[in-house]
Amino acid sequence: MNKFSLNGRVALVTGANTGIGQAIAVEMANAGAHVICASRSGCGQTLVKIPGAEELHLDFADPMAAKDVFQNRHVDILVNNAGIIRRDDAVDFTETDWDEVMDVNLKALFFTCQAFGRAALKRGSGKIVNIASLLSFQGGIRVPSYTAAKHGVAGVTKLLANxxxxxxVNVNAIAPGYIATNNTEMLRADPARNQAILERIPAGRWGDAEDIAGAAVFLASDAARYVHGTVLAVDGGWLAR
Structure with missing residues (x-):
C-alpha cells in the first residue's frame, strides 16, 4: 500500500473550501500530504479538518491568478477543482455567463497547469489531477458554457499528457458523476429532474464528494505512475448505462 501514500508530498487543491475540493484536500492529508487549500472565499471549514494545512487566496475570475504561485513554492501535486456553473436555455444564454464560466473552468485551469508545469518539468516530477465532468463526454441541458469548458478540460488533459x-509529469482528470454538492442543489431540489437522474444511475444514488477523493489520491500517487491522459469517470455507472 506504500504506492498509495502521499507522505512527503505537497498538494495544492483549488476550490478547497467546500464540496469535492474539500473532500479531496482532506483525503490527501489523510494519505500523508501537506495540503495547501486554495479558494477565493476562504477555506476555514476545511482547515479545521486538516491540522497544519495552509490557506492560499486564488480568485480565478482572473485566469492568470496562479501564474506566480509555483515560482518560489514547491508543490508536487496540483488538483484543479475550482469551477463555476451558469444555467439558462441556449437561446437566452448571455455573453457574460459564457465568458465567466470559460475563464474560471478552462482558461484558468490551463494557465495554472502551465505555471505548475514549468516548475515540475525542471525537476522531472509532478502530478496534475483536473476535475472534468460527465459533460466532458455528453451535452447536458441548459449549461452551454459549462459543457464547452469541461470538454476543453478533457482535451487539455490529453494534450498536456502527450x-x-x-x-x-502525470496529467489526468476525474469526471465526477452526479455528486451532492452546491453545484447540483438546484437539480436535487427539482423532483422530476432528481427522479430522472436517479433512475439513470446504476448505483441508485447521488454520489458523495468523498467518492471522488479516493480517485484523486490514486491519480496523485505512485500507484498511478503509468497513468497518463486519462479522464476517469467516477459516476456510479452513469456512462455505462
Missing amino acids: EWAAKG
Whole structure:
C-alpha cells in the first residue's frame, strides 16, 4: 500500500473550501500530504479538518491568478477543482455567463497547469489531477458554457499528457458523476429532474464528494505512475448505462 501514500508530498487543491475540493484536500492529508487549500472565499471549514494545512487566496475570475504561485513554492501535486456553473436555455444564454464560466473552468485551469508545469518539468516530477465532468463526454441541458469548458478540460488533459508524460509529469482528470454538492442543489431540489437522474444511475444514488477523493489520491500517487491522459469517470455507472 506504500504506492498509495502521499507522505512527503505537497498538494495544492483549488476550490478547497467546500464540496469535492474539500473532500479531496482532506483525503490527501489523510494519505500523508501537506495540503495547501486554495479558494477565493476562504477555506476555514476545511482547515479545521486538516491540522497544519495552509490557506492560499486564488480568485480565478482572473485566469492568470496562479501564474506566480509555483515560482518560489514547491508543490508536487496540483488538483484543479475550482469551477463555476451558469444555467439558462441556449437561446437566452448571455455573453457574460459564457465568458465567466470559460475563464474560471478552462482558461484558468490551463494557465495554472502551465505555471505548475514549468516548475515540475525542471525537476522531472509532478502530478496534475483536473476535475472534468460527465459533460466532458455528453451535452447536458441548459449549461452551454459549462459543457464547452469541461470538454476543453478533457482535451487539455490529453494534450498536456502527450507533451509531459515522458518528462516525469502525470496529467489526468476525474469526471465526477452526479455528486451532492452546491453545484447540483438546484437539480436535487427539482423532483422530476432528481427522479430522472436517479433512475439513470446504476448505483441508485447521488454520489458523495468523498467518492471522488479516493480517485484523486490514486491519480496523485505512485500507484498511478503509468497513468497518463486519462479522464476517469467516477459516476456510479452513469456512462455505462
